[in-house]
Amino acid sequence: MLKKERQAYILHQVNLHNKVLSSLLSHEIRVSEDTIRRDLQELSGEGKLIKVHGGALSHSFHEVTYSNSLSVYSQDQKKVIGEKAAALIKDGMFVLTSGGTTIIEMARALPPALRATFISGSIPAILEYMQHPNIEVVMIGDRVSKNAKITIGAEAINKIKNINADICFLGINAIDIKRGTTENDWEIAQLKKVMIDSSQKVVCCTISEKINTLQPIHICNIPDIDVLITELPPDAPILRPYVDAGIQVI
Amino acid sequence: MLKKERQAYILHQVNLHNKVLSSLLSHEIRVSEDTIRRDLQELSGEGKLIKVHGGALSHSFHEVTYSNSLSVYSQDQKKVIGEKAAALIKDGMFVLTSGGTTIIEMARALPPALRATFISGSIPAILEYMQHPNIEVVMIGDRVSKNAKITIGAEAINKIKNINADICFLGINAIDIKRGTTENDWEIAQLKKVMIDSSQKVVCCTISEKINTLQPIHICNIPDIDVLITELPPDAPILRPYVDAGIQVI
DNA sequence: CAATTTTATGCGTATTTATGCCACATTTCC
DNA sequence: GGAAATGTGGCATAAATACGCATAAAATTG
Numbered sequence: 001m002l003k004k005e006r007q008a009y010i011l012h013q014v015n016l017h018n019k020v021l022s023s024l025l026s027h028e029i030r031v032s033e034d035t036i037r038r039d040l041q042e043l044s045g046e047g048k049l050i051k052v053h054g055g056a057l058s059h060s061f062h063e064v065t066y067s068n069s070l071s072v073y074s075q076d077q078k079k080v081i082g083e084k085a086a087a088l089i090k091d092g093m094f095v096l097t098s099g100g101t102t103i104i105e106m107a108r109a110l111p112p113a114l115r116a117t118f119i120s121g122s123i124p125a126i127l128e129y130m131q132h133p134n135i136e137v138v139m140i141g142d143r144v145s146k147n148a149k150i151t152i153g154a155e156a157i158n159k160i161k162n163i164n165a166d167i168c169f170l171g172i173n174a175i176d177i178k179r180g181t182t183e184n185d186w187e188i189a190q191l192k193k194v195m196i197d198s199s200q201k202v203v204c205c206t207i208s209e210k211i212n213t214l215q216p217i218h219i220c221n222i223p224d225i226d227v228l229i230t231e232l233p234p235d236a237p238i239l240r241p242y243v244d245a246g247i248q249v250i
Numbered sequence: 251m252l253k254k255e256r257q258a259y260i261l262h263q264v265n266l267h268n269k270v271l272s273s274l275l276s277h278e279i280r281v282s283e284d285t286i287r288r289d290l291q292e293l294s295g296e297g298k299l300i301k302v303h304g305g306a307l308s309h310s311f312h313e314v315t316y317s318n319s320l321s322v323y324s325q326d327q328k329k330v331i332g333e334k335a336a337a338l339i340k341d342g343m344f345v346l347t348s349g350g351t352t353i354i355e356m357a358r359a360l361p362p363a364l365r366a367t368f369i370s371g372s373i374p375a376i377l378e379y380m381q382h383p384n385i386e387v388v389m390i391g392d393r394v395s396k397n398a399k400i401t402i403g404a405e406a407i408n409k410i411k412n413i414n415a416d417i418c419f420l421g422i423n424a425i426d427i428k429r430g431t432t433e434n435d436w437e438i439a440q441l442k443k444v445m446i447d448s449s450q451k452v453v454c455c456t457i458s459e460k461i462n463t464l465q466p467i468h469i470c471n472i473p474d475i476d477v478l479i480t481e482l483p484p485d486a487p488i489l490r491p492y493v494d495a496g497i498q499v500i
Numbered sequence: 501c502a503a504t505t506t507t508a509t510g511c512g513t514a515t516t517t518a519t520g521c522c523a524c525a526t527t528t529c530c
Numbered sequence: 531g532g533a534a535a536t537g538t539g540g541c542a543t544a545a546a547t548a549c550g551c552a553t554a555a556a557a558t559t560g
Contacts, residue, residue, distance in 0.1 A: 002269060003518070004302050008311065022536080032520050037537070053527060054536065121391070123376065130373075130396050133269065139401050141371070141391025141409060146380050151389050155409075159391060253508070272546075282510050287547070303517060303546065 001029065001112065005133050007039050009112050012131060014049045014058045016108055021055040029112055077207050077231035078102050082109040084229045084250050085169055085205055091115050093166040096195050098188075099125050099150045100171025102205040102229075110135070119163060121151035121191065145187070152187040160194045168199030172206045174215040177241040180222050182215035189217040196220050203227040211238055222247065251279060257289050258436060258466060264299045264308045265397040265435055271305040298434070308397035322351050327457050327481035332356040334479045334500050335419055335455055341365045343416040346445050348438075349375050349400045350421025352455040360385070369413060371401035371441065395437075402437040410444045418449030422456045424463040425478075427491045430471035432464055439467040446470050453477040461488055472497065 006029055013020050022040065026033040044051035049058055082105025089095055091114060097103050099122025107118075107128035118129045121140035129137045142156035170192055174182045181204060183189040196202050196219075208230045227248045232239060234249045243249050251259075256279055263270050272290065276283040294301040300312045322328065332355025339345055341364060347353050349372025357368075357378035368379045371390035379387040392406035420442055424432045431454060433439040446452050446469070458480045477498045482489060484499045493499050 002271070002302055002304050002307070004307055004312075005269060033536085034521080035519055038519085121389075123373065123380075123389075126373065126394060130394060130399070137394040137396070139373075139389065139391045139394050141389045141401070141406075144376060144380060144387040144389050146387070149380065151391065156391075283546080284511085284548095285509060288509085 001031075001133065003039075006031070006035075006112075007043055009133065010036070010039055010056075011043060011048055014056055018058045018060070019055060023054070025055075076105075078105045079109070080231040081205050081207065081229050082106040085203060086110050088167065088203060088227065089114060089116055093117070094163070095119065096160070096163060096165040096168040096199055097125055098122060098170045098192055098195065099148065100205075102171040102207070103169060104128055106169060106205065107132070119165065121156050123149045123151075148185065148188060150188065150191075152191060157190060157194050160191065160198050163198045165195075165199040167201045167203060168195050169203045169205060170195065170219075172204050172210070172219070174210055174213040175204065175206060175228075176212055176214050177222060177245065179214055179218065180224070181219040183217045183219050184215045186217050189219050192219045196224055201226045203229060205229045208232050208236070208238060251281075253289070254466060256281070256285075257293060258434070260286075260289055260306075261293065261298055262435055262437065264306060265438075266393075266395050266402075268308045268311040268396040269305060273304075275305075310397045310399070324457055324459075325351070325355075328352045328355045329359070330481040331455050331457065331479050332359040335453060336360050338417065338453060338477065339364060339366055343367070344414070345369065346410070346413060346415040346418040346449055347375055348372060348420045348442055348445065349398060350455075352421040352457070353419060354378055356419060356455070357382070369415065371406050373399045373401075398435070398438060400438070400441075402441060407440055407444050410441065410448050413448045415445075415449040417451045417453060418445050419453045419455060420445065422454050422460065422469070424460055424465040425454065425456060426462055426464050427472060427495065429464055429468065430474070431469040433467045433469050434465045436467055439469050442469045446474055451476045453479060455479045458482050458486070458488060 009029065010020060010025060022033050022036045026036045040049070040051050040056045043049050044056065049056045078101055081102050085106040086109040093116045095116055095118045097118060097120045099120070103122065103125050107125055110132055112133055115134045117136040117138060119138040119140060120126055121142065126137060126139050129135060140151055140156050140159050142151040142153035145152050172181045173184065183192065202225050204225050211230065222245050225247050227250060228242050229250050230239065239249050259279065260270060260275060272283050272286045276286045290299070290301050290306045293299050294306065299306045299308060328351055331352050335356040336359035339360070343366045345366055345368045347368060347370045349370070353372065353375050357375055360382055362383055365384045367386040367388060369388040369390065370376055371392065376387060376389050379385060390401055390406050390409050392401040392403040395402050422431045423434065433442065452475050454475050461480065472495050475497050477500060478492050479500045480489065484493070489499050
């Protein structure tokens, strides 16, 4: 990894989380903490961030948080989900993803050294993937839905059908132990269906408040899902039925 | 492998991945690292990429991280071009566009009441089109070039071949009365070629500075162009040869 | 077409840069 | 106050680079 690349990654993280820890960065990028420290110093000298003991802060966040400089990353629910999801991806994988905020968080949590191919029709997701230094990005084309910011239509569905992905990540809006996952948009439901068919492994990501809720259009049943990711620990009571149904809950 | 070829290959890799490593290139092309280094130096001198220790980075990568001013070069002129271009589009048209800053300005200049279908592989262009209340937007899918922020590859080319557009807008980097329009990236040149083939009418947009310049890869000849748009008035002396060649100059 | 010049490339060596490691100072937290 | 984490500066090392030079290929010239 080039020095500038590393620094770009650090800056990206700072802008994303408002703070970074040297120790974490060092672990993520797999370089010594000395190097991280030198990078932070350099970037600080250029005015790109503010160096503090143990890490660095973004400019925008600087005033508010002199007190808790060592507190952990803001553990937003969706960030937790994103991190759990990102951990499932290994080098060389073909990854198919939908759109949605949880997927965006996954994209942001990808380790910088990861080398994989990401395929999606979601424009915001593609924009995030493009920030990554090492992954290959493939966009699925078709008519663009302006509010979902995703390509939809027969063309997209056909294209996905011809893909054979290792893993597929779906941000879902509703899941229920009886009815499976459901959606409120017919075309997006179609897309997600074929994504599931085209993948070896299906991972559903959702915040816990959407568990045990329903939407009008059916996507898939519980047995079609391999992994369920929420912000809760896997042994949370609300997740119990899904564990019992044989899903790997993370 | 010829020097030009090698440098074109390097540039292409930079456009695709935002970075290249000297060691890797040297191994791939089977030339010494010295040669790669000299190439990178040369290309860097021409402003085509940014040389760093260990390899090189694309401009776009460098800009988003290292520079905080994302000012577009001679944006006012491009706005003029954008307005002229937008005026050519009528209700109901199928419009094929490349990417580039002039195209973005066109997208911004579209009258809100316009109802037309816009087709493009350029992610920034699609983002602009999505802002518009009435147009239909179609994204062409394929591998994403991280620097050009455009989808490229055989899939995209095939898709464009099957389109029959009314009009096609190309932001071009070089035009010359003898050699026609030229590009510096092979794959992008291919895309533009098929765009021209798939459209009834071909419109080239460029700032006047790029008139009478050359790039290595040929796209099309002057007779293939229907309309040429620059920021200058149509009777500017520099445009005279193009008017004489039968192009409608605006 | 031969002679000459220019250009492109690779090699060896000196130099610079990037990084990690260590000993020791400083800060933070309990 | 003291343990743990973090920062500092020096040093070692490996990788990348600059530079001079030799050689070969290509272009130019007479």
